[in-house]
Amino acid sequence: MNVFYNEKGIGDVLMVTVQDISRDAQVVEKNGDVVVILNKSNQEIAGINVFHASSYGAISGVGAIELNEGIKALLKEACDKNGVALEMEWEQRPSFVVGYVEEKEKHPNADKLSVCRVNIGTETLQIVCGAPNVAEGQKVVVALVGAVMPSGLVIKEATLRGVASSGMICSAKELGLENAPAEKGILVLSDDEVVGTPFLR
Structure with missing residues (x-):
């Protein structure tokens, strides 16, 4: 949820x-x-x-x-x-988690895209990323499939130029953070962040 x-x-x-x-x-x-x-x-x-x-x-x-x-x-x-009978399970799955970029390879069909293997604690996801500053060894914010971005965009399983992608590595601007830099690039977290924990800021 x-x-x-x-x-x-x-x-x-x-x-x-x-x-x-x-x-x-x-x-x-x-x-x-x-x-x-x-x-x-x-x-x-x-x-x-x-x-x-x-x-x-x-x-x-x-x-x-x-x-x-x-x-x-x-x-x-x-x-x-409003007269609505509400019966729900209240288990919440985080939408945004701390991930660790284990591998980064050039996309086979697009010069400006990278194919990343990102560890999110419970599993390792393949995510296609277009940010120029993404690199192996970074801790990053991952929007999981089903997450709703501040813009209203819903993250879905996707195929980008023939390569499957599950989730999105986020920039500060995409996360709606204050004082986000104008230049393109993902948000790189400090080494103190714990992989797999929810990102709630």
Whole structure:
């Protein structure tokens, strides 16, 4: 389960993603400020969007945020006031984690792309990256498949110029961090960061 909030980027909307499914596989039900997205095949909840979210409770953080007791209470309050029966498993999988670039190779079909093997603690992902400063031995922020970026972009499994890519190595600008540099390049973390831990900033 991923939770996302960026008032400046997309407005006062709390977005909860439970399953990453295509639009064709969705059924959308709107009840006041609450939009419930269902999986068409099994009617399970795939996501919830709460509009005017801050009117139902306090929200701290920008981008991927922690599913804490305050956010759970906000969701319950919003659903109760808008007549939505909420039955969900509250397990949260982090959207953004600290990764370690184990290998970097030139993309076989694109001069400006690299194919990276990135250890995220539980597994090693293959990620195609276009940043000029990506290198072996770096600790980086990885947006996992299903993550929602501050821009609203949902990270999906992709094939870039014939090479599979699972996730994205992020820049400070893509993460919506304050004082992000204007020049292109991924955010390189300090060696103190622990591989596999959530990145929540």
